[in-house]
Amino acid sequence: xxxxxxxxxxxxxxxxxxxxxxxxxxxxxxxxxxxxxxxxxxxxxxxxxxxxxxxxxxxxxxxxxxxxxxxxxxxxxxxxxxxxxxxxxxxxxxxxxxxxxxx
Amino acid sequence: xxxxxxxxxxxxxxxxxxxxxxxxxxxxxxxxxxxxxxxxxxxxxxxxxxxxxxxxxxxxxxxxxxxxxxxxxxxxxxxxxxxxxxxxxxxxxxxxxxxxxxxxxxxxxxxxxxxxxxxxxxxxxxxxxxxxxxxxxxxxxxxxxxxxxxxxxxxxxxxxxxxxxxxxxxxxxxxxxxxxxxxxxxxxxxxxxxxxxxxxxxxxxxxxxxxxxxxxxxxxxxxxxxxxxxxxxxxxxxxxxxxxxxxxxxxxxxxxxxxxxxxxxxxxxxxxxxxxxxxxxxxxxxxxxxxxxxxxxxxxxxxxxxxxxxxxxxxxxxxxxxxxxxxxxxxxxxxxxxxxxxxxxxxxxxxxxxxxxxxxxxxxxxxxxxxxxxxxxxxxxxxxxxxxxxxxxxxxxxxxxxxxxxxxxxxxxxxxxxxxxxxxxxxxxxxxxxxxxxxxxxxxxxxxxxxxxxxxxxxxxxxxxxxxxxxxxxxxxxxxxxxxxxxxxxxxxxxxxxxxxxxxxxxxxxxxxxxxxxxxxxxxxxxxxxxxxxxxxxxxxxxxxxxxxxxxxxxxxx
Numbered sequence: 001x002x003x004x005x006x007x008x009x010x011x012x013x014x015x016x017x018x019x020x021x022x023x024x025x026x027x028x029x030x031x032x033x034x035x036x037x038x039x040x041x042x043x044x045x046x047x048x049x050x051x052x053x054x055x056x057x058x059x060x061x062x063x064x065x066x067x068x069x070x071x072x073x074x075x076x077x078x079x080x081x082x083x084x085x086x087x088x089x090x091x092x093x094x095x096x097x098x099x100x101x102x103x
Numbered sequence: 104x105x106x107x108x109x110x111x112x113x114x115x116x117x118x119x120x121x122x123x124x125x126x127x128x129x130x131x132x133x134x135x136x137x138x139x140x141x142x143x144x145x146x147x148x149x150x151x152x153x154x155x156x157x158x159x160x161x162x163x164x165x166x167x168x169x170x171x172x173x174x175x176x177x178x179x180x181x182x183x184x185x186x187x188x189x190x191x192x193x194x195x196x197x198x199x200x201x202x203x204x205x206x207x208x209x210x211x212x213x214x215x216x217x218x219x220x221x222x223x224x225x226x227x228x229x230x231x232x233x234x235x236x237x238x239x240x241x242x243x244x245x246x247x248x249x250x251x252x253x254x255x256x257x258x259x260x261x262x263x264x265x266x267x268x269x270x271x272x273x274x275x276x277x278x279x280x281x282x283x284x285x286x287x288x289x290x291x292x293x294x295x296x297x298x299x300x301x302x303x304x305x306x307x308x309x310x311x312x313x314x315x316x317x318x319x320x321x322x323x324x325x326x327x328x329x330x331x332x333x334x335x336x337x338x339x340x341x342x343x344x345x346x347x348x349x350x351x352x353x354x355x356x357x358x359x360x361x362x363x364x365x366x367x368x369x370x371x372x373x374x375x376x377x378x379x380x381x382x383x384x385x386x387x388x389x390x391x392x393x394x395x396x397x398x399x400x401x402x403x404x405x406x407x408x409x410x411x412x413x414x415x416x417x418x419x420x421x422x423x424x425x426x427x428x429x430x431x432x433x434x435x436x437x438x439x440x441x442x443x444x445x446x447x448x449x450x451x452x453x454x455x456x457x458x459x460x461x462x463x464x465x466x467x468x469x470x471x472x473x474x475x476x477x478x479x480x481x482x483x484x485x486x487x488x489x490x491x492x493x494x495x496x497x498x499x500x501x502x503x504x505x506x507x508x509x510x511x512x513x514x515x516x517x518x519x520x521x522x523x524x525x526x527x528x529x530x531x532x533x534x535x536x537x538x539x540x541x542x543x544x545x546x547x548x549x550x551x552x553x554x555x556x557x558x559x560x561x562x563x564x565x566x567x568x569x570x571x572x573x574x575x576x577x578x579x580x581x582x583x584x585x586x587x588x589x590x591x592x593x594x595x596x597x598x599x600x601x602x603x604x605x606x607x608x609x610x611x612x613x614x615x616x617x618x619x620x621x622x623x624x625x626x627x628x629x630x631x632x633x634x635x636x637x638x639x640x641x642x643x644x645x646x647x648x649x650x651x652x653x654x655x656x657x658x659x660x661x
Contacts, residue, residue, distance in 0.1 A: 015155055015159075017134070017135065017141075017206065018135065018205060018206055018207050019159065019160070019205035019206060019207065020155055020156070020158065020159035020160040020204070020205070020206065021158070021159065022157070022158060059137055062141050062155060063141060079587060080587055081526060081534075081535075081584070081587065081589060082157070082526060082532075085157060085526060085527060085535075086157050086158065089158065090158075090527045090528075091527055091535060091538055092455065092527065092535075092537055092538045092541055094188075094190065094455070094458070
């Protein structure tokens with residue numbers, strides 16, 4: 001499970017307790033399913049304080065952890081494929097090629 | 104609706120499952136209210152088959168020995184529709200996984216399962232997992248005895264067995280009742296192969312210490328012939344030895360295969376025999392009347408006498424090439440004249456292997472009622488099986504399955520790809536499996552070419568845990584992560600069947616997805632150019648050795 005690749009920046013993610021949905025720790029100290037709401041730590045010291053803050057606010061989430069991201073055109077992008085999939089969802093169409101028959 | 108040839112829950116079974124649902128409902132409520140921490144709750148949810156994956160909770164439902172009534176399949180469809188995103192994934196252990204489950208809904212789902220005599224217990228954790236068996240059980244022409252009888256006896260013995268609920272590691276048992284092994288018994292913690300001794304008595308070859316995963320091993324035969332009545336005593340003895348000596352200090356060395364490897368088969372046999380002699384003849388002895396009572400539950404449905412040959416089928420076979428191809432690949436001879444075993448291949452061109460929508464599940468349940476005495480099987484190759492089909496029904500069934508996308512003539516062929524969920528879903532995976540399976544399916548989609556290639560088992564795993572059984576694929580593919588890049592390591596020559604079981608040999612350095620597909624194309628071309636009459640892909644590989652394949656793929660003899 002390669003989720004701790006090096007990146008220039010870090011965010012904190014977890015899964016929501018009630019339904020498992022992927023959530024991100026936000027600037028306001030809450031959790032959001034929108035990746036764009038994630039607060040980005042731009043140096044190791046900031047990341048070190050970010051994770052304990054997130055854990056302190058994690059009563060309705062499961063196992064928060066840091067994720068390495070890089071800024072692409074100013075926007076954070078997870079470094080690892082695993083985390084890109086968690087952000088973007090399945091990488092294939094669930095429906096088969098003959099989708100009309102796969103109701 | 105069938106009634107007589109399935110094991111039916113008795114009052115004890117129902118009470119046990121109902122109690123477990125009530126317990127879990129309370130545990131979930133306490134977790135959601137914050138009374139339980141995740142650390143406290145995690146083992147409780149896992150013991151009920153509820154995992155947390157990348158995007159959601161995943162519930163793994165046990166399908167004992169892969170046998171479903173049409174009513175149970177409809178219930179699974181209903182759960183998919185009501186609680187999931189409208190589909191489910193049939194696994195390589197004959198189970199079903201729902202990938203988009205809410206924790207809040209899990210107790211209601213378990214209650215819906217209990218209503219049709221199903222549950223999700225022992226689909227996780229270090230216990231004896233769901234017992235698997237030959238998916239053609241009871242219908243195969245070469246069968247010595249129906250393995251489901253024995254899988255059910257083992258299920259009853261192992262369910263919530265207090266001594267074996269905290270083993271060093273998970274424990275998987277498979278049973279086959281035929282000389283042709285369709286249950287991969289040599290790559291399970293314990294494999295049981297029913298056969299006859301020279302006097303004609305039926306008993307078990309007991310194979311211990313096989314497995315895939317990080318350290319693949321072929322099991323060793325501890326007993327050539329174990330009398331039927333001694334099965335549970337011998338299993339209990341084996342599990343006791345494992346429980347006592349299996350390693351708990353190292354997760355990667357905790358499976359029984361490592362114990363057997365480290366102490367050797369001879370000492371393992373001696374240790375098990377010592378326990379067995381103490382247990383033999385105790386309450387674990389299986390008297391004939393107990394065996395017979397279970398066996399009666401699996402009596403074949405009342406099949407009307409039919410001609411051994413269907414003229415309608417033969418006429419259509421002669422004039423319709425697509426039907427002929429489907430017959431050749433997906434229809435297997437039955438032990439009863441006038442009937443056939445049909446594989447509904449969940450391998451529609453470009454589809455995720457093993458996935459079925461709620462609509463498709465409902466439709467297969469209807470087809471089972473109409474054409475297969477209301478019974479469906481799940482194969483470890485991620486297909487559904489209709490085991491009791493009259494030959495005269497084949498044409499109608501073929502058309503109906505085709506309308507569902509389940510009639511591609513791929514069974515046992517390159518299009519019959521087995522793949523784990525991979526990194527798209529799984530928290531353990533290193534690489535994606537399904538997109539590669541889809542691309543391979545499309546690349547080799549031409550039915551005529553598949554027929555020309557013949558039997559070729561492709562198995563894809565997204566990590567070394569090997570849920571996609573890549574070690575025993577004729578072509579095995581293991582997804583790896585190299586510094587953030589997905590690559591695929593090819594192995595050749597694996598074989599799951601007892602008698603020829605083999606662990607595939609790694610061909611060379613891992614390749615990108617694109618190059619993996621090109622490599623398989625090149626190796627298939629090599630096979631077609633060099634095979635001799637009657638050789639399957641794996642036979643040609645065994646004859647030629649790895650060098651020509653390495654040269655094709657890497658341009659040199661790596």
